Amino acid sequence: MEDISSLCHSSWDCKYHVVWIPKYRRKVMFWGLRKVLGEVFHELARRKECKILEGHVAVDHVHMYISIPPKYPVAQVVGYIKGKSAIFIARKYGGRQRNFRGENFWARGYYVSTVGKDEELIREYIRKQEVEDKKYDQRSLFD
Numbered sequence: 001m002e003d004i005s006s007l008c009h010s011s012w013d014c015k016y017h018v019v020w021i022p023k024y025r026r027k028v029m030f031w032g033l034r035k036v037l038g039e040v041f042h043e044l045a046r047r048k049e050c051k052i053l054e055g056h057v058a059v060d061h062v063h064m065y066i067s068i069p070p071k072y073p074v075a076q077v078v079g080y081i082k083g084k085s086a087i088f089i090a091r092k093y094g095g096r097q098r099n100f101r102g103e104n105f106w107a108r109g110y111y112v113s114t115v116g117k118d119e120e121l122i123r124e125y126i127r128k129q130e131v132e133d134k135k136y137d138q139r140s141l142f143d
Contacts, residue, residue, distance in 0.1 A: 012070050015053065017122050018078055020110035021061045033093065037062075040088050044081045048072055054122075056129040063126045065115065074112055082106045 034057040045052050045066060054065035068077050086105035115122050 015115040017113045018064045027059045054126045
């Protein structure tokens, strides 16, 4: 019962596993960008009264285990996080300051699944992504 949150007139426990990719599945999230994106995602989620419980920014995709209040649709929160983070990336790393409509960093769409009794399984899966990425990186260095 400690996971239950509340708003003025409701109590809730809404958690989701969300995955999305960069456009064309480019392997663009290098080590420096990955660290910065984690902080950006947490700040953007906080602005929508959400909390990222687990997350992993892989080389070519993002896994997020996030708690979203029922007053916000999942699509709205994910769209907000993807859109604002794309603007941040364009400004910081793309040399754009403004008026860059039409440029997209993230691919359209995302995968979402509700998390209920499988919570610990999802958390473990996201944690293991880092280990799998390191294995892949080591293999590719010596292939």
